[in-house]
Amino acid sequence: MAQATRAVGGGVGALVRQKANIDRVFHALGDRTRRAIVRKLSQGPISVSRLAEPLDMSLAAVVQHLQILEESGLVHTEKAGRVRTCRIEPAGFSAAEQWIGDCRSMWERRLDRLGDLLAEPN
């Protein structure tokens, strides 16, 4: 999918940017509360205060989490009037998935070679 790459930046700088971002993405997902927020947003856009409602912590805390999620590119927020609406940014997740995918392809290639060796008829 050239789409995912394009969505983040496009061109050569995209890879660089993604590599810089992967840190923020995994750090963002490393927190329980932020994952809860992501799951909730996966169900659809919602305001900050409605997001905070079930989250046993102050509104300010939730806003801080949202800032981290937005800087990581996993979430997009937009303010209309006095209410800020938050939504998932699907492209943001591709960095994480790609990182894991890269690792997997590494060890799979290795295991394949290993299998070939064992199957080799010497």
Add this chain to the structure above:
Amino acid sequence: MAQATRAVGGGVGALVRQKANIDRVFHALGDRTRRAIVRKLSQGPISVSRLAEPLDMSLAAVVQHLQILEESGLVHTEKAGRVRTCRIEPAGFSAAEQWIGDCRSMWERRLDRLGDLLAEPN
């Protein structure tokens, strides 16, 4: 630890255990150094000290990271003689991938319904 494999396999308890583990998995991947370790191990098994060599920090620090990675199920280590060999535990990653996949399927279903509505010929 009755099988990290079990957590991935079938059974009802598997889901529960995975849900408990997802916290540790994402927390483990949230650290830059630990991701570097994972990438290295994706290339093949290696001893602790050889892992530590390029990692500008003490051996003890690396061992601590390895403990976290092992508890999260992403890495398996085994000691033979005086050398502990570390290797990737491929199954450990499926928890993370599945979590992201679950989110994605949520928002995709939603976007599909949205598309249907817009395409509806009223």
Add this chain to the structure above:
DNA sequence: ATAATACTTAAGTGTCCACTTGACAATTGA
């Protein structure tokens, strides 16, 4: 037996980070 290697364990340290509080700004409803 001695020394070197490859960890292991425990305790301490500093920093980052999640969260709180409280004061403030902007928008909307009555």
Add this chain to the structure above:
DNA sequence: TCAATTGTCAAGTGGACACTTAAGTATTAT
């Protein structure tokens, strides 16, 4: 206009966490 809603900002706190040092154990090499 007044008040309630919705969010913003700054500063502070406590705990988690990455990392260090130092002393110890087990294994292998000489």
